[in-house]
Amino acid sequence: MLVRLSRVALLGALLFGLALQPASAQIKISGSTPEDGAELDGPVRTVRVWFDQAPVVAESTLELSGPGNRARIEGIHTMGENDLMGRVTGPMPNGEWTMSWTAVGPDGETQTGSVSFSVDRNR
């Protein structure tokens, strides 16, 4: 009887301990190319975003919006450095651009954010 009770107590303590474990931290951006706030003198042909953990590439996205909205990010992949990378196709006229990212972390949770930069060929 005593053994049974202590086993139950041990199991209870284990389960309680598991419940108290903090959820794994949400994925966070740690850098990008172009950098947030960058003032570029021409269009970009590749983009890259780094995170503090490896994103699930197949479920993550990178998108561009800006003048004309014809630039697209294609071929999203990782270079194996907790990053997402893609190539930019289509015209990127001068102006203010936003790269929006959606990253699914190892914990399965989706985080979103954006990076802003400007293009001006007359710089």
Ligand SMILES: [Cu+2]
């Ligand atoms: Cu690459």
